[in-house]
Amino acid sequence: MSHTFHIPVLGLGYSIDTPLKVARYGISSTLSIVDDDLIERMRAYHMAQSGQQYFPIPKTEADYRSKRITAYLNFLNQEINDQFDRLKQSSFTPGSEICKYFELLPESSSLKHGYELMMDYPEGESKRIFQNVLRKAMKIGAADVNIMAKVDKLNFVNGSYTGDENSDAMAAFRGFANSSLNSSVILSAGMNPRLYSYIEHFDEFLPDDHARFRKKIILKVSDFRSASIQAKFLAKKGVWVSEFRIESGLNCGGHAFATEGYLLGPILEEFKNKKIQLLDELFTTYQRVLLQRGIDLNQKPAQKISVQGGIGTAKEQVFLLKHYQLSTTGWGSPFLLVPEVTNVDQRTLDRLAAAKEEDFYLSNSSPLDVRFNSFKNSTADFQRMKRIEKGRPGSACTKKYLCNNTEFTIEPICTASRQYQHLKIKQLKSAALTIAEYEAEFDKVTEKVCLCEGLCASAYLKYEMIQPKESEAVSICPGPNLAYFNNFYALHDMVGHIYGKVNLLGDNHRPHVFINELNLYINYLQSEIKDQLFSLTDKKRKQLANFKMQLNEGIEYYKNLFKQVPDSTFPNIKECFNLLETSRFKLNQLMII
Known part of the structure; x- marks a missing residue:
């Protein structure tokens, strides 16, 4: 190779x-x-x-x-x-x-x-x-x-x-x-x-x-x-x-x-x-x-x-x-920041290059009901909010690749579609919910966005292929690691960075990949505990406890790993140990009651 x-x-x-x-x-x-x-x-x-x-x-x-x-x-x-x-x-x-x-x-x-x-x-x-x-x-x-x-x-x-x-x-x-x-x-x-x-x-x-x-x-x-x-x-x-x-x-x-x-x-x-x-x-x-x-x-x-x-x-x-x-x-x-390699429209490209860590987050916006890496400044999210303000949440479902819900229909429909969200909100209104409960459920329903159109729009915009009445709203789903790259790059620059010929991160402070992932998992566990706060079953309690135990075992693995490898392998090895201890402290503060 x-x-x-x-x-x-x-x-x-x-x-x-x-x-x-x-x-x-x-x-x-x-x-x-x-x-x-x-x-x-x-x-x-x-x-x-x-x-x-x-x-x-x-x-x-x-x-x-x-x-x-x-x-x-x-x-x-x-x-x-x-x-x-x-x-x-x-x-x-x-x-x-x-x-x-x-x-x-x-x-x-x-x-x-x-x-x-x-x-x-x-x-x-x-x-x-x-x-x-x-x-x-x-x-x-x-x-x-x-x-x-x-x-x-x-x-x-x-x-x-x-x-x-x-x-x-x-x-x-x-x-x-x-x-x-x-x-x-x-x-x-x-x-x-x-x-x-x-x-x-x-x-x-x-x-x-x-x-x-x-x-x-x-x-x-x-x-x-x-x-x-x-x-x-x-x-x-x-x-x-x-x-x-x-x-x-x-x-x-x-x-x-x-x-x-x-x-x-x-x-x-x-x-x-x-x-x-x-x-x-x-x-x-x-x-x-x-x-x-x-x-x-x-x-x-x-x-x-x-x-x-x-x-x-x-x-x-x-x-x-x-x-x-x-x-x-x-x-x-x-590579989303390398225009000669990928298809990112200029508006989205500018926003990605200027983004900070807090602009990347894990959402429930996917119709597949799987967590989805999202970007706060995407035009698809702006479009979603405008539709809610107009009283017409949801998208026109034209491609139907993610139709998997039969709650209201015989033939599966998409939970990001206008049809589903209209039917679901109607059901919520007829339920005996408090205002706070209704708003929480409403937000869950309307958080879903059309990925079939949103994940294609950027390519159509870049190549000027947008058709009449076609949505220009862009969904983009970069990993949180993109927060540390803050410019546009040529192919030879990015490849040079991968092989250590140049450093595109400059002075950006970025923890090691293992520690970044560990903290993402701790935040995920915290979110799961919060979501289950008032409906925690014995099965879910056991699952969360096992999750926490595995994270603690992972921290022990990293401590031993960092001791075994040469210091030159991990820049700022002392900081790596300190960050592990900080992460362990945060993890052990999470109580699964």
Whole structure:
């Protein structure tokens, strides 16, 4: 692998075409394939930009969702490979694309060492031979796709169910499987047995004689137990997990899937200690299932482990890679401030660059009823408040990707929709609630926002693709780590920061990634205790007590870890210990009565 970091998926529209911008430099990135309307419009836009003829795939066409995704991914694959071929053939002159490719590489890269040595060679045949060797060694970055496994709306036509294979997640998966991309599909947000069972029907995910894959499966997980359960389920279906992508439960962007108090450091330690055992268990099952299909595989396929969520300095990057024996780290939210990589409209970009820690918070605004990382100054939140003031809370639900509520209707609707909020508020008014109770419940209902439109709007604004009557309100969901980055950056600046060539944080005081996450979890526990104050059951009391115990055990783990590693690994090691004690004191002040 050329680089030791990857760019995770960023919302719906923020990284929808990021591979077009970074893959030729050997940088891997991920796009969401949830929204086929966005995908179809982006295909039309980029084909026009590259002078290609665009043939639309209308919603009246059979299996249109899958076909739209396949068409866009095929376009990306062809365009990225064409970019890479042109880059490889460019001359090794300062400022050229091929020089940029090598200069972005980390100092530890043998390929970069070869490049620097070649540049010092005198002109002549030896230099040309050296250049050709370097060209052959170059690797293109992966264009991976992300599916939120449980965002799997069932679809109906004229009241008739169209079948399991046409549910949203299944159709999206089929779109990737049928594409020409040789990359990975990242399955996130929990296990979907129906989708996971579907994978075995695609030969593209089977290994060749050397245990290599044309298409791979990556599981995004928050703890070892979840990873083990999901991977074993897939192995029994003859599906291999090529990578476990561990994401911090709270110190990340988008939806926040909090663990039961398990912190990132202890989770990584468990993966490190148990990965060989898990690999052996998975291969035993996988090998047996493949043999039943007539495939005799004697070589274990590769299995990587990576991490993402709240990483902010080169020293954290190096420590995580080395200490926990990881393949890559993920840097997501900071790339929202890199206009040449992601799609953030200028107004939102300005607000993000000026934001402080208090501007990033965990909300209940997602219709999925999962905590959601939110930004206080988003235009979507302003729009939500205006609609409430006008007496018309909620959004017009046009895309229907997050319709999962049947409280008032037979067919599922979205809790952010005007229809649902009208019905729910009507119910609240008829209930015997005090004014304070009504206002609290009203706020819960109207906090939900339309993510289907809000997470696409920024891309449409940036490319000037907004259609008449289409909302311009932007939802953005960066992780809290973005508070420490306060400017716009070029790609080479951000990559240089990741590899320690430059420091984009300046004098900003930023605690270590582990301590930041710990404090997010303590704040989360405090919020959970407050929410349960008047309705705490024995089951919930036990759960919160266990949560608190796990956090205390995590603090002990970090204290021991900080003692073991060299001081140079953790700048201001004394401050790290002091912050741990401060966090422990705050944690133990939380009473679960």
